Amino acid sequence: MAGTQRYLRYIVFAAFCLVLLYFIGSSSSVPVASWPGHEAEKDTSVPDTPHAVIPGIPSTPVSQSHDQLQSKPSTTPNDKELPPATASGDRMNATFVTLARNQDIWEIAKSIRHVEDRFNRKFNYDWVFLNDDDFNDEFKKVTSALVSGKTKYGKIPKEHWSYPEWIDQNKAAKVREDMKQKKIIYGDSVSYRHMCRYESGFFFRHPLMLDYEWYWRVEPSIDLYCDINYDTFKFMADNKKKYSFVLSLYEYVETIPTLWDAAKNFTKHYPQHIAKDNSMKFLSDDNGETYTNCHFWSNFEIGNLNWLRSDAYIDFFTSLDHAGGFFYERWGDAPVHSIAAGLMLAKDEIHFFNDIAYYHVPFTHCPTGEQYRLDHKCHCNPKDNFDWNGYSCTSRFYEMNGMQKPVGFEKEQ
Ligand SMILES: Nc1nc2c(ncn2[C@@H]2O[C@H](COP(=O)(O)OP(=O)(O)OP(=O)(O)O)[C@@H](O)[C@H]2O)c(=O)[nH]1
Numbered sequence: 001m002a003g004t005q006r007y008l009r010y011i012v013f014a015a016f017c018l019v020l021l022y023f024i025g026s027s028s029s030v031p032v033a034s035w036p037g038h039e040a041e042k043d044t045s046v047p048d049t050p051h052a053v054i055p056g057i058p059s060t061p062v063s064q065s066h067d068q069l070q071s072k073p074s075t076t077p078n079d080k081e082l083p084p085a086t087a088s089g090d091r092m093n094a095t096f097v098t099l100a101r102n103q104d105i106w107e108i109a110k111s112i113r114h115v116e117d118r119f120n121r122k123f124n125y126d127w128v129f130l131n132d133d134d135f136n137d138e139f140k141k142v143t144s145a146l147v148s149g150k151t152k153y154g155k156i157p158k159e160h161w162s163y164p165e166w167i168d169q170n171k172a173a174k175v176r177e178d179m180k181q182k183k184i185i186y187g188d189s190v191s192y193r194h195m196c197r198y199e200s201g202f203f204f205r206h207p208l209m210l211d212y213e214w215y216w217r218v219e220p221s222i223d224l225y226c227d228i229n230y231d232t233f234k235f236m237a238d239n240k241k242k243y244s245f246v247l248s249l250y251e252y253v254e255t256i257p258t259l260w261d262a263a264k265n266f267t268k269h270y271p272q273h274i275a276k277d278n279s280m281k282f283l284s285d286d287n288g289e290t291y292t293n294c295h296f297w298s299n300f301e302i303g304n305l306n307w308l309r310s311d312a313y314i315d316f317f318t319s320l321d322h323a324g325g326f327f328y329e330r331w332g333d334a335p336v337h338s339i340a341a342g343l344m345l346a347k348d349e350i351h352f353f354n355d356i357a358y359y360h361v362p363f364t365h366c367p368t369g370e371q372y373r374l375d376h377k378c379h380c381n382p383k384d385n386f387d388w389n390g391y392s393c394t395s396r397f398y399e400m401n402g403m404q405k406p407v408g409f410e411k412e413q
């Protein structure tokens with residue numbers, strides 16, 4: 001019996017030693033590194049948390065106190081709402097608009113990416129795409145994924161992309177052949193002429209555009225180089241602007257030999273449409289006798305659609321269209337819009353967006369002034385800025401409006 005008791009005492013003593021050894025061992029062991037991903041997988045109560053907190057084992061930077069770690073999850077998403085990524089406030093009744101073909105998909109994708117990164121991710125405006133053909137599914141899929149607002153796709157009615165009945169197509173074909181010989185850019189292109197006529201007289205009347213009051217035209221392959229932190233459409237409305245530009249230049253005379261005559265013919269028949277305080281000094285050096293060939297480069301435009309849909313503008317376009325120069329010459333929509341804005345808007349209704357840094361081959365508008373460029377994260381080379389170049393008409397615009405050129409422009413010429 002005494003032997004059995006002794007035997008039992010040994011067993012109890014051995015068990016006690018084992019328990020003691022276990023406690024000593026666990027309290028003095030070095031904490032094992034925690035692998036966040038592994039722990040996060042296990043800790044399903046904190047979904048998507050890359051650094052799950054295991055009490056007593058710091059897995060976060062030492063700057064966070066223990067209390068902070070205990071009271072709330074250590075990383076995003078936190079329990080509070082994150083601030084919105086978009087700008088607050090009302091939106092204007094405005095849209096981007098692009099005329100494009102299915103084959104332009106990757107070049108317009110690039111443009112959209114620039115516009116979204118620099119501006120529209122904060123404002124989420126819609127984007128209307130127009131085409132003389134049906135857009136295919138790939139075009140729609142890619143562009144709608146890139147645009148932060150709603151996207152809409154419209155087919156241009158045949159009557160807006162064909163010869164009007166008064167055009168002699170043989171005469172038009174002969175002109176194209178001549179222009180081809182003279183190597184005039186797009187001189188032999190039929191589609192380019194339909195495009196210029198459509199942009200001059202019809203895009204703002206497409207049923208999809210009737211929902212809007214403001215537009216921003218975007219072409220394939222453009223770049224935006226600086227952040228735009230305010231609503232440019234609201235700026236236009238608040239400041240009573242109707243038309244705007246970033247680049248201006250002289251048109252190739254060979255493409256518009258009789259455009260100014262057609263414009264003068266219009267002013268004779270519709271004097272009521274001519275604004276009193278117009279921009280004639282931009283358009284002409286001799287009070288309207290001849291044209292300077294200066295125009296705002298219309299591949300960029302922010303403008304008012306109601307102005308383009310007004311009787312004044314429609315009368316202007318209809319009058320030019322009957323003169324036939326879209327087909328018998330090669331009138332571009334840039335000089336057409338510019339002459340219309342120059343004659344029928346007051347000069348302070350036309351705005352130069354110096355702060356919108358822009359590229360369309362082959363010209364760059366890079367804002368003058370280093371501090372502005374730094375503050376707006378611009379990535380254009382100021383040496384590429386076209387504004388103060390002899391072929392630009394922007395100095396003329398400044399002079400006509402009595403505007404001071406931006407500080408430092410002489411150094412950046
Ligand atoms: N749907 C359609 N869009 C066109 C056609 N031709 C041109 N466009 C679009 O009309 C706009 C002007 O055409 P561009 O070819 O860029 O003309 P441009 O700017 O004078 O010349 P580039 O220096 O080549 O850019 C762009 O948005 C084009 O995508 C066409 O035949 N069909």
Ligand SMILES: [Mg+2]
Pocket residue numbers: 219220299360
């Ligand atoms: Mg273009």
